[in-house]
Amino acid sequence: MTKTSVNLAAVNTDDAALAQRVRDLLRIVIVGHVDHGKSTLVGRLFHDTGSLPEGKYEAIQAMCERRGMPFEWAFLMDAMQAERDQGITIDTSQIWFKTDQRDYTIIDAPGHKEFLKNMITGAAQSDAALLIIDAAEGVREQSRRHGYLLHLMGIRQVAVAVNKMDMVDYEQEQFNLIEEEYRDYLTSIGVTPTFVIPVSAREGDNIAEQSTNMAWYKGPTVVKALDSFLPSAPTVDQALRFPIQDVYKFDTRRIIAGRLEAGSLNVGDTLVFSPSNKRAKVASIEGWSSKGEFENPQTAQAGESIGVTLDEQIFVERGDMASHVEEAPIETDVFRARLFWLGKEPLTVGKTYKIKLNTFEARVQVQEIERIIDTTDLSATDAGQVERNQVAEIVLRSKRMLALDSFVDSPRTGRFVLIDGYDISGGGIISMEGYADQRDLITQKSTNITKVEHGITLDARAVRNGHKGGVLWLTGLSGAGKSTLAVELEKRLFEKGMNAFVLDGDNVRHGLNANLGFSPEDRAENIRRVGEVSALFAQSGAIAITSFISPYRSDRDRAREAAGEHFHEVYVAADLETCEERDPKGLYKKARTGEIKEFTGVSAPYEAPDAPQLTVDTSTCDIEDCVQQLVDYVEAKFGV
Known part of the structure; x- marks a missing residue:
């Protein structure tokens, strides 16, 4: 039996407390298909490491004798009467044990399909995972689902225990088959199991001591495998993330309270509060000492x-995210998500849910369900809704700006949950793939500026020109026909004596936007500039005809805001297949071969207009008909 390295009886109370604090703590989640033996393994693990409270083993043994049943190691873990009666773990339990190496918190998560929500809760708190598979039953659907969920929650340290080897006569061949199958699956989703260990929890094989029944196995025991795992990397070296929990008033002070999720801050640091973008310096840090008294440290760290x-009274509220200016979170009103759905009702396009991002809450709408992921074989299918216990890749949109992080950059702040009514119905991780950080697009950096008022009214310009000014914004996929329609429309309007000018994507990138690339952020800035220039054209009394893919609704909304009531959105509709067949510049072909990254409709999103003023379908109408529709619209809307 392995003994702990700290003999508390041999030191005084203060020394014991100190010894316990300096030991590492690792949080392990135990998952697996129902009846594969998780609770039995945990019970045995406690016993074999000498971590059981005194008398606990004897108490369970006596209880089993009273009931006339064989000793059950699982009863050391399953304390609830309902669990004993049903024979399944129905809640997430946290218990502690110790080895020579470190202290552990083991989170035993339910394996039954109906209790996956609790399993996710456990996994979200863990540094590593121990996944149990029955040697006789092999890899089950739930085993694959659990592996995928561990990947979804960002757990990369995984040990697999192939349990009940005694039930298959400790056969190496059976173990090898299971190991190969499950390693291949985990590898395919980006998880590399550090160890796959043959064990018998009931008999104690390869739990804390090397098994004599499986001399063919040369790897570590479960205890040694767990001891080799590392606690989560300290988040103090990461970018500061300080979600605001509440604001309190003490005497003349307003204390902004919360928990540092990552990074560190010092008195004198300049903080930016997202999504409002307000800034102020830290005048003081208020702490609460172990003696129950206020203290004023000069620095604070994650945790x-x-x-x-x-240093100044700015409006800050619960849900704001404080950070350093140089490493602020993303600001956006739309993002991609990989979601696990647990709701009683299916998740559907167009439905609104409450999202929780740290302490921030907002309403979001499901804009798109991109695909449903089958966790057994990782195949993807299209679907109009996401059913309970399904994994999906979706797009969520909010009517207000959200401050968030991509999961790959910040796992702690890159997660979210969705609430339907009063129930937590889904959780997932955030991806900004294909979408832009909009912070710089909405932040005004210029100061001490005064807007110049013109001495000529818009009505006067309209009378002089014979028509109103405005913006005719053509949006659609590459190859939809925007440029062709814009140039022909400009010619027709010129022939009618109207003052019109085309702003085309390729033309503005030769001059005005020559310094911009094709990243999501650069594309968004490209449209922001064009939107502002188009609005100036409209104010001059001219008709600005813009021809831009402008794939993001938020960018087009900003262009609409710049031009106000003079903005007219025209959706040049053509399906992706039609556009690829045309491919006038050969761009789709290059995108399909990977020569062009972030290409709209192929590797980057296109968000069709919600309610355009005019839709022109170039896949069903010829150019002449489409141009005439545009001319008719301009005459109807821009006439004096």
Whole structure:
């Protein structure tokens, strides 16, 4: 039996407390298909490491004798009467044990399909995972689902215990088959199991001591495997993330309170509060000492719950995210998500849910269900809704700006949950793939500026020109026919004596936007500039005809805001197949071969207009008909 390295009886109370604090703590989630033996393995693990409370083993043994049943190691874990009666773990339990190496919190998560929500809760708190598979039953659908969910929650340290080897006579061949199948699956989803260990929890094989029944196995025991895992990397070296929990008033001070999720801050640091983008310096850090008294440290680090006061009174509220200016979170009103759905009702396009991002809450709408992921074979299918216990890739949109992080950049702040009514119905991770950080697009950096008022009214310009000014914004996929229609429309309007000018994507990138590339952020800035220039054309009394893919609704909304009531959105509709067949510039072919990255409709999103003023379908109408529709619209809307 392995003994702990700290003999508490041999040291005084203060020394014991110190010894316990300096030991590492690792949080392990135990998952697996129902009846594959998780609770039995945990019970045995406690016993074999000498971590059981005194008398606990004897108490369970006596209870089993009273009931006339054989000893059950699982009863050391399953304390609830309902669990004993049903024979399944129905809640997430956290218990502690120790080895020579470190202290552990083991989170035993339910394996039954109906309790996956609890399993996800457990996994979200863990540094590593121990996944159990029955040697006789092999890899089950639930085993694959659990592996995928561990991947979804960002757990990369995984040990697999192939349990009940005694039930298959400790056969190496059976173990090898299971190991190969499950390693291949985990590898395909980006998880590399560090160890796959043959065990018998009931008999104690390869739990804390090397098994004599499986001399063919040369790897570590479960205990040694767990001891080799590393606690989560300290988040103090990451970008500061300080979600605001609440704002309190003490005497004349306003203390902004919360828990530092990542990074560190010091008195004197300049903080930006997202999504409002307000800034202020930290005047003081307010802490609460172990003696129950206020203290004023000069610095604070990840994991600490603190309050701060600012050098000026700006409006800050619960849900704001404080960060350093140089490493602020993303600001966006749309993002991609990989979601696990647990709701009683299916998730559907167009439905609105409440999203929780740290302490921030907002309403979001499901804009698109891109695909449903089959966790057994990782195949993807299209579907109009996401059913319970399904994994899906979706797009969520909010009517207000959200401050968030991509999961790959910040796992702690890159997760979210969705609430339907009063129930947590789904959880997932955030991806900004194909979408832009909109922070710079909505932040005004210029100061001490005054807008110049013109001495000529819009009505006067309209009378002089014989028509109103405005923006005719043509949007659609590459190859839909935007440029062709814009140039022909400009010619027709010129012949009618109207003052019109085309702003085309390729033309503005030769001059005005020559310094911009094709990243999501550069594409968004490209459209922002064009939107502002188009609005100036409209104010001059001219008709600005813009021909841009402009794939993001938020960018077109900003262009609409710049031009106000003079903005007219025209959707040049053509399906992707039609556009690829045309491919006038050969761009789709290059995108399909990977020569062009982030290409709209192929590797980057296109968000069709919600309610355009005019839709022109170039896949069903010829150019002449489409141009005439545009001319008719201009005469109807721009006439004096």
